[in-house]
Amino acid sequence: MTMPYPPSFQLQEKFEKLSFQYESQISEDSAISGCSTPSTPTSPIDFEIKIATNEDKEKVREFLQKFFYKDEPLNLYLGLITDENPRCMDLERFTLKDMDNGVNLLAEQNGKLIGVCLNGTFERGKMENFECTDAKFSKIVSLLDYVATESDPFKIYPGIDKAMTVKILSVDGSFRGKGIAKDLMIKTRELARQKGCGFITVDCTSHYTACAAKKLGFKLHYTLNYEDYKVDGKTVFRPAHPHKELTVYTQRII
Template sequence: MALQYPSSFQIHQNFEKLTFQYEPQLSVESNPSLSTCSTPSTPGSPIDFEIQIASEDDRERIREFLQNFFYKDEPLNSFLELINEENPRCYDLEKFTLQDLDSGLNLLAVYDGKIIGVCLNGIMQRGKLEEEFVCEDEKFSKIVKLLQHIEEISDPFQKYPGVDKAIVVKILSVDDTYRGRGIAKELMSKTIDLAKGRGCGFCSVDCSSYYTARAAKKLGFELHYTLKYEDYKVDGKSVFDPVAPHKAMTVYTQKIS
């Protein structure tokens, strides 16, 4: 994962649109997608891209992007075969991931009019759990229950006793073609900027992927909680056994100062 800042950028209207020109260095962006498995990619040639705040009007474009670069390859989705030739779409998954697009917290990386990266975020508050998601898809309900379980038992607010509000990164994904150009890093950087403006004290990332966890660590996030998939059981039976190296659900956090 690239750890170099862009050589130049322009800021317009309080981060509603930012233009970057990234000069690739000798670093590698190993996996810029939350909960996806991909191999490291070497930096390519510089490109000018914009970071824009997403809205409900972008729903279909974002859905198509996630269909191509996130939904199928996320380790838990892949293990359950949530998306396959027989069932190319999971509507509960789409509904779950595309909530609150008008919150002003969701970001798009856009190059030549095309979405090449997304970062979907939300706000969490001390002592308040997310509203229960009603799920009809039997397979996806297993993932929702795991996420709810993680939310209940990990409680990152324990680590930050003076903080009552935080931002949580729900999905971070970059087009395969443009990986290695620092796009994920800039999406995360602007997420932190948005969080500061909302009075958030820390940023939290739930990682179902080994690569995501490694990426979070390289960005300066600290491990807060780990649950091995083999230890998560329902009625005495393990629910998930994704392919190696994805062996645990982890929560990483970073203080916002």
């Protein structure tokens, strides 16, 4: 895969990307770049947030395997993860390649991983390349590259040269509605300021991700209807309702 700057799915990454209680039953603690089953908010709980390291890579992979990879709308549409093929190595490599960048966050309760917020920083005019061999995932990477080029959030922040991207924000289904995602985002903003970032961006491949971004105070910057994204004259993605578009949301933090 080749990616300029962040994601979705919240992957730059871009693909990796939200899902919360918005309007009817969208829970505020689902997946930023994903599509998870809404849940009813319950009382808050005690948990701690820490910065992830390479030593956390395998448990984060297992967490995403359970709560994110399979249900993300584009992954689901392409059948990227199935019972017969439960893992996509390119997807895992792409989402976990920067575990030691100092801005990835884990939420834990008594040592149990209950939420993740995978982030990254990117700078104006700099692009990243990702070599992808999986035919299905390559389609997603190409889409994200296209959106990165077309949307370029630096266009609306002319005086800023560095930003934070939320790639994946996902919470254990049994712990949603307890403020975990909100606290992960608060900590993400703190880290963004420490790293000299002027704004945060998130690519939303899911309708629920977009709802979550709005609830968290992000502003819509770019929209691409899936039916309008074509390769060789053919629409590439037709995910199930209500996921009809990929959106990019931003939030200025300085």
